[in-house]
Amino acid sequence: MNLVIFDLDGTLIDSAAIILGAQVETFKRCGLVYPGREAGLGIVGLTLDIALMQLAGLERPDDHLTETYREVFGAMRQQAETDPSLAEPLFPGVAAMLEALAARPDTMLGIATGKSRRGADYIVERYGWRQHMATIQTADDAPSKPHPGMILQAMRETGAQPERTLMVGDSSFDIEMAVAAGVTPVAVSWGFQPVASLQALGARHVLTDCVELTAIIDGLAVAEPA
Numbered sequence: 564m565n566l567v568i569f570d571l572d573g574t575l576i577d578s579a580a581i582i583l584g585a586q587v588e589t590f591k592r593c594g595l596v597y598p599g600r601e602a603g604l605g606i607v608g609l610t611l612d613i614a615l616m617q618l619a620g621l622e623r624p625d626d627h628l629t630e631t632y633r634e635v636f637g638a639m640r641q642q643a644e645t646d647p648s649l650a651e652p653l654f655p656g657v658a659a660m661l662e663a664l665a666a667r668p669d670t671m672l673g674i675a676t677g678k679s680r681r682g683a684d685y686i687v688e689r690y691g692w693r694q695h696m697a698t699i700q701t702a703d704d705a706p707s708k709p710h711p712g713m714i715l716q717a718m719r720e721t722g723a724q725p726e727r728t729l730m731v732g733d734s735s736f737d738i739e740m741a742v743a744a745g746v747t748p749v750a751v752s753w754g755f756q757p758v759a760s761l762q763a764l765g766a767r768h769v770l771t772d773c774v775e776l777t778a779i780i781d782g783l784a785v786a787e788p789a
Contacts, residue, residue, distance in 0.1 A: 565780050566697070566723035567664060568673040568714060568746075570732035571686055572607050573754035575661075578651040581643060582607060585636040586618065592631050595619055604755040608677045608734040610707035640685075653690065654753050656773030663777070665695040670780060671721050673698040675713040675730065675740070680704070697721050709739035714746055727783050731776070738764040749779060 572578045583603050590597040597603070598618060606614040612624035615632055619625070643649035664670050672695050676683050680703040687693055698717040705712030714730060717723070730741035733754020741748035742765045750766035752758050758769055768779050 564721075564723060564727065565667075565670040565783055566673060566718065566721050566728040567670060567776070567780065568675050568698075568700075568717055568728065568730050570608065570730075570734065570737050571674060571676040571678060571683065573604075573733035573756070574731060574737075574751050575653060575657050576651045576686060577654055578607075579604060579755060581636070581639050581649045581651060584649060585632055585639055588635045588639075589615075589628065589632040590619070592635070593628055595628075607755050608708055608732070608736040610677050610702040611679070613707050614677065651686070654751075654773075658690070660773035660776060661692065661695055664780075667780075671697040671723065673700070673717045673721065675700040675708075675717060675732075675737075677702050677708055677736070708734075708736035709743060711740055711744035714740060714744035718744075718746075729776075729779065729783070731770070733761075735760060735764055738766050741765070747779075747783070749776070 569575055583600060586603045587597050602618060606618050612629045615628050616624045619628060639649050664672055674683060674696055678701055680701045683699055683701045687696065698720045700713035700717050705716055718728060725745040728746040729749050730737055730746050731749045731751065732738065733751045734756050738748045738750060738761050748766045749768045749770060750758055750761035752769055752771045762769065770776060
């Protein structure tokens with residue numbers, strides 16, 4: 564049985580606008596200098612307190628900074644109901660891809676995200692993915708990426724083996740996590756971090772279109788040792 568684990572932000576959903584907007588407003592409220600878009604997207608995928616710590620150049624997580632971001636992000640998510648600029652749409656082809664993969668009897672699907680359980684549940688319920696996901700790993704369940712804990716727990720929950728498991732993501736943290744867990748790292752070309760850096764870290768495949776994932780999954784059984 565195959566297990567395909569997906570990151571959320573930058574892989575399945577295009578959440579750049581709301582994340583960057585919340586970062587800018589949070590830094591403004593906390594009296595900090597915002598380091599810019601590239602830096603802001605570069606920490607997406609980490610657990611929130613660690614992500615903000617790195618973005619602010621701090622030596623340890625700051626509770627006030629983290630709570631301010633949560634407050635700002637929550638308000639912006641409510642605003643997004645009437646403001647399309649803050650929407651979190653699916654990337655092209657994602658909905659059809661998940662439906663097709665969920666229909667395969669040889670494949671289980673999962674999520675591994677730096678979001679909290681609450682944040683992951685919001686996205687899963689919004690897009691009706693609950694019945695598709697055999698496992699959902701969040702920042703509340705394991706150490707922050709790139710620690711392999713999320714993937715290892717997902718495999719334990721589903722009974723999947725490393726050689727039949729894929730981690731699909733857009734960040735260095737996703738690829739490093741997959742390498743550490745001994746599973747196949749797959750990068751997407753439409754995410755928040757440069758593809759070249761993901762390949763340098765060990766991504767074995769790069770998706771330029773969602774439909775390409777089917778061939779990669781089919782190749783797992785072919786590559787499996789006898």
